[in-house]
Amino acid sequence: MKNIRIWLIPAGPNPWKVVFVLEELGIPYEITSIRFDDVKKKPYTDVNPNGRVPSIYDPNTDITLWESGAIIQYLIEQYDTNHKLTYTTxxxxxxxxxxxxxxxxxxxxxxxxxxxxxxxxxxxxxxxxxxxxxxxxxxxxxxxxxxxxxxxxxxxxxxxxxxxxxxxxxxxxxxxxxxxxxxxxxxxxxxxxxxxxxxxxAWKRCMEVREPLMKEQGLNQETGRPSKYKTYQEYEEAVARGEDTGS
Structure with a gap:
């Protein structure tokens, strides 16, 4: 089986719902970690025109999906063949x-x-x-x-x-x-x-995967914004000025 590609912002909660399912079912995946500044820009909006995470591309079926609920239902239908995480009744x-x-x-x-x-x-x-x-x-x-x-x-x-x-x-x-x-x-x-x-x-593995991705982008573990900004307003103003908001 080829790896499913998942796009995520490490600070966001919704991608980790999907990663949790992937881990629990043992589905191979690879992460494309993107910055908050880039989620509403190309090339990511070519994947998800709504500019939100997560999104996935499954090369095994040539399907691109976004919206975490839709992704979860797809993964269950396609890969939970033993019904570990679902019921068929x-x-x-x-x-x-x-x-x-x-x-x-x-x-x-x-x-x-x-x-x-x-x-x-x-x-x-x-x-x-x-x-x-x-x-x-x-x-x-x-x-x-x-x-x-x-x-x-x-x-x-x-x-x-x-x-x-x-x-x-x-x-x-x-x-x-x-x-x-x-x-x-x-x-x-x-x-x-x-x-x-x-x-x-499976959940512990999710958090082990998340931690270095947060550090890589210099994100505060609690607030999710870059650690160098004291408030979210400071961060938004820096984004509006086109500054590099990385660590």
Whole structure:
């Protein structure tokens, strides 16, 4: 099998959902790590006209795909032939898709906007911070309630639906600026569920791959921006001036 090529920005959470699946299924891959400055420029926009990561190219099928949810569903359909991370029964198959859609439409956007107003926005807007922190906790509440009597979102094993939530949940402390030990405060079922997944060798390999890519671009492990900029506004101004924002 030829390597699947994945384009990513190492700081972003969404690419690591895909890498987690690749690692768990043992699919060979190679990473093209791009800088935030270049994600909306050619040649990358020839791959993904939306200028977001991740994207993949699979030379085994000659398919280029972007949007992490679509990529995950493709990898599962094409390569999870033993159904390690999925189910084929009607009910479970659609319930998996349901939870993946909730991650894409609920967790990802709300956690992302919360990160923007807590960390990246140049001025503090208390009403926005409160609004999106509450939404982040609402999503956690949905998950925590569902996991009250079960270990996994669907069925009796970890699936791609569970895995899709890991990268954003892993960085809640850097989103809402709390202590790492407090990021799941009030949500013990989510904490236990998350711990089951990040303890897996596949997730640990993901983080081992990520660390040198972050260092290579001089990125702060917590904020994701180049370490030499104290604020995201400074970074954006440097990008607008056309400066080299590398380390």
């Amino acid at each position: 009607l009910k479970e198959k659609h319930q998996l898709n349901q939870w993946l859609q909730f991650q894409m439409s609920g967790q990802g956007p709300y956690f992302g906007v919360s990160a923007w107003f807590n960390v990246l926005h140049p001025e503090k807007v208390p009403s926005a911070i409160e609004r999106y922190n509450d939404q982040l906790k609402r999503v956690l509440g949905v998950l925590d309630g569902w996991l009250e009597s079960r270990q996994w979102l669907v069925g009796d094993k970890m699936t791609y639906a569970d895995m899709a939530f890991v990268p954003w949940n892993d960085r809640i402390d850097s989103v809402i600026l709390c202590k790492p030990e407090d990021k799941f405060a009030g949500f013990p079922n989510v904490q236990a569920w998350h711990q089951r997944m990040i303890s897996r060798p």
